[in-house]
Amino acid sequence: MLVVCCSSMEKNIKYPSGPTSILPAKILRKFLHDPINTFNNIAKKYGDISHFKLARQDVYLINNPDYIEQVLIYDHHNFKKGKRLQTAKRFLGEGLVTSEGELHDSQKRVIHPFFLPKKISSYGSIMSKYSVDVSRQWIDGSIIDIHKEMIDLTFAIICKSMMNYDMDTKEAEQFTKAFSITKEYSKRLQHPIGHVLDSIPILPKVAQSRKAGQTLENIVYNLISDRKKMIQDQDISDVNNLKSDNTDLLTKLLLTQKANETTNLENQSKNNQKNNNIKNQDTSYSALPDKQIRDHLITMLIAGHETTANALTWTFYLISQHPEIEKKITQEIESILQNQKDEDKSGTTDNQKSKKSITVKDLPKLKYTEKVLRESMRLYPPVWSIGRIVKEDYDLGDYTIPKDSAIFMSQYVMHRDSRFYEDPELFNPDRWTDEFKRHLPRFAYFPFGGGLRGCIGEPFAWQEGILIISNIMMSWTMKLVPNQRIKLDPGITLNPKKGIKMELHSRVK
Ligand code: HEM
Structure with a gap:
């Protein structure tokens, strides 16, 4: 189901389905109280890509390994780190986890x-x-x-x-x-x-x-x-x-x-x-x-x-x-x-x-x-979700995600997806055969991003x-x-x- 919404004067944005009918403040409350189940329920109900609002922020939840690969690998330059890490800068400073661009590369x-x-x-x-x-x-x-x-x-x-x-x-x-x-x-x-x-x-x-x-x-x-x-x-x-x-x-x-x-x-x-007075250029x-x-x-x-x-x-x-x-x-x-x-x-x-x-x-x-x-780490991924902010309007699947939207990719949700894991709630180390690993899409398991x-x-x-x-x-x-x-x-x-x-x-x- 598509939702077409006129959110600004000029833009007609085609949003993927999601709990848009629920008041943003209500989702925010749910999210603050129990973020994992909120994501889990949204992904189960709305599939590979869904949209909702957290307060005034447009949020997209991505729950498809190919899309995640697209975001993290091929188009990474179109994203910056999510707001949570911006907040963490306060005590982490500008280290490898929080820095961006050239500073990060150096x-x-x-x-x-x-x-x-x-x-x-x-x-x-x-x-x-x-x-x-x-x-x-x-x-x-x-x-x-x-x-x-x-x-x-x-x-x-x-x-x-x-x-x-x-x-x-x-x-x-x-x-x-x-x-x-x-x-x-x-x-x-x-x-x-x-x-x-x-x-x-x-x-x-x-x-x-x-x-x-x-x-x-x-x-x-x-x-x-x-x-x-x-x-x-x-x-x-x-x-x-x-x-x-x-x-x-x-x-x-x-x-x-x-x-x-x-x-x-x-x-x-x-x-x-x-x-x-020649300045040292290095x-x-x-x-x-x-x-x-x-x-x-x-x-x-x-x-x-x-x-x-x-x-x-x-x-x-x-x-x-x-x-x-x-x-x-x-x-x-x-x-x-x-x-x-x-x-x-x-x-x-x-x-x-x-x-x-x-x-x-x-x-x-x-x-x-x-x-x-x-x-x-499949059942309890230490980093349970990765967030990014979209730098420029971005095409993903059938949608264009507007600039400044937040996107989330949750290891916790993806790692328990029955499309990729038989009996996903079962703790079964034996499932990790070489054969199984070969056939698993790269981002159906991504505890390390x-x-x-x-x-x-x-x-x-x-x-x-x-x-x-x-x-x-x-x-x-x-x-x-x-x-x-x-x-x-x-x-x-x-x-x-x-x-x-x-x-x-x-x-x-
Ligand atoms: C089970 C253990 C670990 C897990 C699950 C884990 C998970 C992750 C994930 C998911 C990211 C990417 C975050 C993102 O894309 O926003 C990350 C980044 C990072 N991790 Fe780990 N990590 C683990 C252990 C470690 C250890 C032992 C170190 C250092 C000794 C470390 C240092 C870092 C650093 C510096 C980054 C930022 C890399 C960058 O942005 O270039 N992590 N980790």
Whole structure:
């Protein structure tokens, strides 16, 4: 069904069908209360592309893998990031997640070397060690909130991997608490009068969020200044040859900054000597001020931990509900450990290996664990929807989407679409055969988005996820504590509303 509407004096817009008859304020209320089900119901009722209004904003929900491919891959230049991320700029700044255009391209060039396969592999030892360390601290029979544990663990891993920094417990706690206040507050900013309330600093929530923002700033700027002191005496004559292989992101950014400043000073003094006024045209010399380094760091710390923590939380939850799947994973792990033991006996391994942990070398053998993680991110995609704003009128299917409209593509909705997944609500890791993957349209499964703005951390996340699951399940079984209501809390990522409590049972008797 088509709806033709005369929304402005000159334009006759042909809208796809959608809940246009419902008052925009009513949809907005529904959306704020339960965005996932609102999208799910609209997609089920109106199909591949639907239209509605959220307050005064034209919104299109796209629920067809080919259309999503068109938007994210072929025509990405016609879109900018959605409003939610514009709001997030307030605390993320202009890092890789929020920046646009040339700034984004140049930032990606800086960050990219830290996500090349060899570098990702090098993070493996951190991932395995930290998982084993955490699981060694757990006590048989105790109750943990697995969401909190996973947030802490993935946060420690990202700090060590990107900054070679062991965040102490107090700092980590301060950071994650401040981050969670800032996240909650961002939701409030999306309320129709959120920005008005935000301008009243004496309101307790506003004051609290500003304090939290300041805490995040302090932690990150302290990190930057501490590291600056450490590299003060480092020789930077060869900074361009300092490959990302042997340094961390923070050090590399600061050494580049230092080299640029030195070159700037030298240039200045040469220019003074020659007494000419020719300006230095190379803008890279002024690149990477502390603020940009702060934005890179905060972006990496935030994008690089909460998503993976949610993926793992939901995975452990699903495993706890499916003993037959748990059994298959533990069999996979045991066979790897058995091989390690056999190799130990034949004297072919070093001491490190006999310490019993699952490492990067074991990844090719963890095929079933990978399927479990894949299936878990199908049912509970950590990023449950992607938003974009249309820059110029855009043709999609039978419609022209007007400039400035918002479009949404929801992983949560698409991943449960029965056109692509038999029995879509069933947690069935075995569905992920090579054959199934070959025939699945590219964007019927897109937990990491895709195209130019797709997730740079995807290989990091797969490796981290599989190593954490296997190293923890090597020692522990988790039983869901009864009488909990497990509820979704969809912000930018898909959290469980009140965490998930698990009772721990040691598997090493
Ligand atoms: C299971 C874990 C993860 C999931 C599901 C995930 C998902 C996503 C998605 C869907 C996007 C695209 C958003 C959009 O198109 O608007 C994205 C972007 C991004 N992710 Fe991830 N992510 C994960 C882990 C990570 C990790 C571990 C890192 C860093 C170590 C990371 C860093 C980023 C960055 C920097 C971007 C922005 C890329 C750009 O715009 O160029 N992510 N992620």
